[in-house]
Amino acid sequence: MEQLVHNFFNFEILSQAWPLLLAGFWMTVKLTLVVVPLGLAGGLVVALASTSRRRLVRWLVVIYVDFFRAFPPLVLLMFIAFGLPFLGFDPGAFIAVALSFLLNTSSYYGEIFRAGIESITRGQHEAARSTGLSVPQTMVYVVLPQAVKNVVPDLVSNTLEVIKLTSLASVVALPELLYAARQAQSLTYNATPIIAAGIIYLVCLWPLVRLLSRFEHRQIALH
Amino acid sequence: MQLERLADTFFNLQVMQQYLPKIVEGFFITIQIALAVVLAGIASGLLLALVRAFRIKALNFFIILCVDILRALPPLVLIIGFYFALPAIGIRMSAWVATWLALSLVLMAFAEEIFWAGILAVPKGQWEAARSTGLSFVQTLTDVVMPQAVRLTIPPLTNRTIAITKGTALGAVVAVGEILYQAQTAYSFSYNPSPLVLGAVAYLILFIPVVYFGRWVETRFAWKR
Numbered sequence: 001m002e003q004l005v006h007n008f009f010n011f012e013i014l015s016q017a018w019p020l021l022l023a024g025f026w027m028t029v030k031l032t033l034v035v036v037p038l039g040l041a042g043g044l045v046v047a048l049a050s051t052s053r054r055r056l057v058r059w060l061v062v063i064y065v066d067f068f069r070a071f072p073p074l075v076l077l078m079f080i081a082f083g084l085p086f087l088g089f090d091p092g093a094f095i096a097v098a099l100s101f102l103l104n105t106s107s108y109y110g111e112i113f114r115a116g117i118e119s120i121t122r123g124q125h126e127a128a129r130s131t132g133l134s135v136p137q138t139m140v141y142v143v144l145p146q147a148v149k150n151v152v153p154d155l156v157s158n159t160l161e162v163i164k165l166t167s168l169a170s171v172v173a174l175p176e177l178l179y180a181a182r183q184a185q186s187l188t189y190n191a192t193p194i195i196a197a198g199i200i201y202l203v204c205l206w207p208l209v210r211l212l213s214r215f216e217h218r219q220i221a222l223h
Numbered sequence: 224m225q226l227e228r229l230a231d232t233f234f235n236l237q238v239m240q241q242y243l244p245k246i247v248e249g250f251f252i253t254i255q256i257a258l259a260v261v262l263a264g265i266a267s268g269l270l271l272a273l274v275r276a277f278r279i280k281a282l283n284f285f286i287i288l289c290v291d292i293l294r295a296l297p298p299l300v301l302i303i304g305f306y307f308a309l310p311a312i313g314i315r316m317s318a319w320v321a322t323w324l325a326l327s328l329v330l331m332a333f334a335e336e337i338f339w340a341g342i343l344a345v346p347k348g349q350w351e352a353a354r355s356t357g358l359s360f361v362q363t364l365t366d367v368v369m370p371q372a373v374r375l376t377i378p379p380l381t382n383r384t385i386a387i388t389k390g391t392a393l394g395a396v397v398a399v400g401e402i403l404y405q406a407q408t409a410y411s412f413s414y415n416p417s418p419l420v421l422g423a424v425a426y427l428i429l430f431i432p433v434v435y436f437g438r439w440v441e442t443r444f445a446w447k448r
Binding site for chain 1: 307
C-alpha cells in the first residue's frame with residue numbers, strides 16, 4: 001500500500017511535475033481546438049462532395065474515405081512526420097499532427113455527415129426547391145440543419161475519440177499531456193505523473209462519456 | 224530527374240527488398256494481436272453485459288464505473304501506464320501483453336455498452352411473454368433476448384472493433400514488433416522512408432478488406448426503422 005502511494009500518488013513528485021503537466025494539458029487543449037474544427041470542416045466538405053451529381057467526384061470521395069479509414073492514425077502521423085521532410089518540407093510536429101488528423105478525422109466526420117444528409121427525405125429537397133430556394137440554399141438552410149441534428153450523438157462520439165487521439169502526438173515529440181507526463185516520469189523516476197495525466201484525461205472526458213451514454217439510451221427508447 | 228529522386232527516396236527497391244521480411248514478420252504479429260484483442264474484448268464485453276442484465280445494483284455501479292473510465296482514457300495512455308507505470312508497484316508484463324490487455328479492455332468497455340444497448344432495445348413484452356411460458360430468467364436472457372439483441376449490435380460492434388484493432392499500431396510505442404515498429408526501425412536504420420511506405424501498404428492490404436467487410440455488415444444488418 002505504502003509502495004503504491006509512493007509510486008503512484010506521490011504529492012511531492014506531483015508538485016514538481018505540475019508545471020510540466022499543466023503546459024502539456026494546455027497543449028492538448030490547443031491541439032483539440034485546432035484538430036476538431038478542422039476535422040468537422042473537412043468532414044462537411046467530404047459529405048457535400050459525396051452528394052455531387054458527378055460520378056467521378058463521388059467515386060473519388062469513396063476512395064478517399066476508405067483509404068484513410070483503413071490507415072491507423074499513428075501510421076499516418078509517422079508517415080507524414082518522417083516522410084514529408086524527404087520531400088524538402090519539414091512540417092514540424094504540430095502541423096504534422098494537424099495534417100494527419102485532418103486526413104483521418106475528416107473521413108470519419110464525413111461518413112457521419114453523409115449519413116445525416118441521407119436521412120433527410122427527398123420531399124424536403126423538393127419542397128425547398130419549389131419555394132424558389134437554389135440548390136446550395138436548400139442544402140444550407142433546409143437539409144444541413146436537420147441532418148446535423150440527426151447525427152449529434154455520432155458527432156459527439158467521434159469528437160471524444162478525436163480528443164483521445166491527440167495523445168498520439170506524444171510519439172512525434174509534441175509536448176502535449178501524455179508527452180509531458182512521460183518526460184516528468186523520466187525526470188523524477190516516479191510513475192506519479194503518468195497516473196496524474198490519466199486522471200486529468202478522465203476528469204475532462206468523463207462528462208462527454210456520460211453525455212454519450214444518455215444519448216445512446218435515448219436512441220434506444222425511440223425504437 | 225525530380226521524379227527519379229522521389230522514386231529513389233520513397234520506393235527504393237533495394238531498401239524495400241532488404242526490410243520486406245521484417246515487415247512481413249510484423250504483419251503476422253499485427254494479425255496475432257488483433258485477433259487476440261477481438262476475442263478477449265468481445266467475449267468479456269458480452270459477459271459484462273449479461274452480468275449487468277441481472278440488475279444487481281452494487282455490481283452494476285462497478286461495471287458502469289469501469290466502462291466509463293475505459294471509454295474516457297486514451298488507449299495509448301493505458302498502454303504506457305501498463306508498460307511503464309505498473310512495474311513501479313511490482314506488476315511487470317511484456318510489451319505484447321500490455322498492448323493486448325489495454326486494447327482488450329477498451330474493446331470490452333465499448334462492447335459491453337453496445338450489447339447492453341441491444342438488450343435494452345428488446346421490448347419488455349418479450350421478457351414478460353418468455354417468463355410467462357415458464358422459462359427461467361437465465362433461459363429468457365440467453366434464448367429469447369440475446370438472439371434478438373445480438374442482431375441489433377452487429378453493425379456498431381463491427382465498426383468499433385475495426386477502429387480498435389487499428390490501435391495495434393500503438394504497440395510500436397512500447398516496441399512490440401508489429402508492422403509500424405518494424406517499419407519505423409527499418410526507417411531509422413536505413414534513413415530512407417521506403418520501409419514506411421512498405422508498412423503503409425501492409426496496413427492497406429490488411430485493413431481495406433476489413434473496412435469493406437464493415438460496410439457490407441452495415442447494409443446487411445441495417446436497423447429496420
